[in-house]
Amino acid sequence: xxxxxxxxxxxxxxxxxTGHCGVFLVxxxxxxxxxxxLLISTLQQIYLIGARSLVIIMICGxxxxxxxxxxxxxALQQFGASDQVSLLVGKSLFRELGPVLTALLxxxxxxxxxxxxxxxxxxxxxxxxxxxxAIDPVQxxxxxxFLAGVISLPxxxxxxxxxxxxxxxxxxxxxxxxDPGIFWSKLQSGIDFGKDxxxxxxxxxxxxxxxxxxxxxxxxxxxxTGEGVGTATTRTVVLSSVxxxxxxxxxxxxxx
Amino acid sequence: xxxPIIRISNLVYRRGTKVILDDVSMDIKxxxxxxxxxxxGVGKTTIxxxxxxxxxxxxxxVEVNGKLISTLSRRDLYxxxxxxxxLLQDGALFTDLTVFENVATPLRExxxxxxxxxxxxxxxxxxxxxxxxxxxxxxxxxxxxxxRRVALAxxxxxxxxxxxxxxxxxxxxxxxxxxxxxxxRVTNDELGLTSVIVTHNVEQMKNLVDYCxxxxxxxxxxxxxxQALMHSSDPAVDQFMNGRVEGPxxxxxxxxxxxxxxx
Numbered sequence: 001x002x003x004x005x006x007x008x009x010x011x012x013x014x015x016x017x018t019g020h021c022g023v024f025l026v027x028x029x030x031x032x033x034x035x036x037x038l039l040i041s042t043l044q045q046i047y048l049i050g051a052r053s054l055v056i057i058m059i060c061g062x063x064x065x066x067x068x069x070x071x072x073x074x075a076l077q078q079f080g081a082s083d084q085v086s087l088l089v090g091k092s093l094f095r096e097l098g099p100v101l102t103a104l105l106x107x108x109x110x111x112x113x114x115x116x117x118x119x120x121x122x123x124x125x126x127x128x129x130x131x132x133x134a135i136d137p138v139q140x141x142x143x144x145x146f147l148a149g150v151i152s153l154p155x156x157x158x159x160x161x162x163x164x165x166x167x168x169x170x171x172x173x174x175x176x177x178x179d180p181g182i183f184w185s186k187l188q189s190g191i192d193f194g195k196d197x198x199x200x201x202x203x204x205x206x207x208x209x210x211x212x213x214x215x216x217x218x219x220x221x222x223x224x225t226g227e228g229v230g231t232a233t234t235r236t237v238v239l240s241s242v243x244x245x246x247x248x249x250x251x252x253x254x255x256x
Numbered sequence: 257x258x259x260p261i262i263r264i265s266n267l268v269y270r271r272g273t274k275v276i277l278d279d280v281s282m283d284i285k286x287x288x289x290x291x292x293x294x295x296x297g298v299g300k301t302t303i304x305x306x307x308x309x310x311x312x313x314x315x316x317x318v319e320v321n322g323k324l325i326s327t328l329s330r331r332d333l334y335x336x337x338x339x340x341x342x343l344l345q346d347g348a349l350f351t352d353l354t355v356f357e358n359v360a361t362p363l364r365e366x367x368x369x370x371x372x373x374x375x376x377x378x379x380x381x382x383x384x385x386x387x388x389x390x391x392x393x394x395x396x397x398x399x400x401x402x403x404r405r406v407a408l409a410x411x412x413x414x415x416x417x418x419x420x421x422x423x424x425x426x427x428x429x430x431x432x433x434x435x436x437x438x439x440x441r442v443t444n445d446e447l448g449l450t451s452v453i454v455t456h457n458v459e460q461m462k463n464l465v466d467y468c469x470x471x472x473x474x475x476x477x478x479x480x481x482x483q484a485l486m487h488s489s490d491p492a493v494d495q496f497m498n499g500r501v502e503g504p505x506x507x508x509x510x511x512x513x514x515x516x517x518x519x
Binding site: 037121124125126128129130131132133134135136140 | 308310334335337338340342344345346348349350351361362364365366410414
């Protein structure tokens with residue numbers, strides 16, 4: 001009986017943790033007070049986790065755009081339709097690759113640093129010191145990082161998209177000699193702003209929420225040891241990457 | 257006699273099946289410096305956490321400033337904590353803020369003082385701990401003793417009436433220890449505080465504190481003035497106060513409770 005019970009508990013643990021994480025989210029957003037302090041620390045975090053991720057996002061975006069147009073031209077040439085390349089690149093980029101790849105990069109670059117930072121604050125009793133000063137660390141530490149993630153990721157996605165289009169331009173117009181007029185006009189007429197572009201933006205808002213919630217949650221409940229911080233960081237990347245892909249499917253099936 | 261500022265009555269605290277504190281009662285007098293002493297891992301830090309409301313007792317009660325800590329809601333508890341300053345082991349300064357901002361944090365959070373008033377108060381406190389020109393330094397560039405002094409300034413910036421110290425001397429050199437000791441005495445008397453110090457450092461405490469509680473094996477085994485305890489006839493008290501190897505207290509206590517990560 002007791003052996004079965006402990007097995008059942010193990011199976012139920014992820015559900016319990018999901019609930020715990022939900023409670024954490026409610027506690028974080030429920031106590032929100034719109035003050036100058038919150039604005040300042042959120043802006044600070046947008047700089048630290050958003051602006052500092054820019055370079056990696058731009059480089060990756062550029063190369064993704066290049067490889068996309070390489071593949072697209074290669075495939076479309078067989079049908080003599082290589083002038084459609086900007087349409088294919090644009091659709092796949094704005095709808096899927098932009099938001100998803102940016103989210104995965106963001107999880108690795110910013111999610112880990114947030115989880116490690118909060119975990120380390122816990123390991124060095126800074127979180128406890130804050131509670132003892134009657135300051136709620138969920139509001140003071142977790143909330144600005146969460147908000148910064150939700151705000152930063154769509155902006156980073158836009159940057160990623162822009163650089164990917166640039167990469168496509170460089171490759172297909174610069175290297176393959178495609179006509180720039182056709183490239184831009186196909187892109188302009190074929191991409192629907194609401195459905196294609198904004199659909200991707202809404203996705204990345206959700207992804208930003210998922211990644212930063214997981215990062216602050218795992219950081220906040222990390223065991224206050226070196227190993228605990230390491231585990232929290234790893235779990236943040238793994239779980240947020242998986243959830244980004246799962247939610248990508250769910251959101252897409254509603255958007256289409 | 258006036259009411260004690262902290263009253264702990266018949267306190268029992270268990271972790272799992274292990275009894276950490278068993279029927280402990282203490283009255284801490286307003287204005288005094290009190291030490292809670294005992295061998296490592298005896299539950300000293302647990303008592304501090306029960307006083308600050310981070311832990312809930314299984315039985316018995318903790319009364320601080322006349323309020324029953326265990327019955328307070330989170331909001332009331334936070335309100336109550338504004339009257340308690342805490343200096344944690346190693347100081348626990350915020351590593352991403354300067355010394356000045358560290359000390360200013362409680363003021364910014366809980367008061368509506370202007371920037372000038374905050375500056376005056378913080379500098380005033382930094383001067384009183386002998387660190388007048390360190391405001392712009394980051395915590396990682398401070399020595400252990402300096403970090404502890406900054407933490408003391410931060411703990412008293414809200415003018416609390418109780419300050420709790422968790423091992424304030426551990427890991428410091430003898431000069432830094434005496435400096436911290438003298439600072440604790442001076443701040444206590446000047447600001448009219450009540451100081452509760454958790455420590456196993458008998459040498460430093462015997463000249464500093466007014467009153468001692470000694471814990472061993474989850475129980476309060478003795479209390480009194482340090483000088484009186486030094487000459488106690490109780491073998492366990494005598495062993496601890498005079499640091500003898502032989503005696504009723506085993507060094508490797510079998511069910512040594514581990515204090516880390518207790519919360």
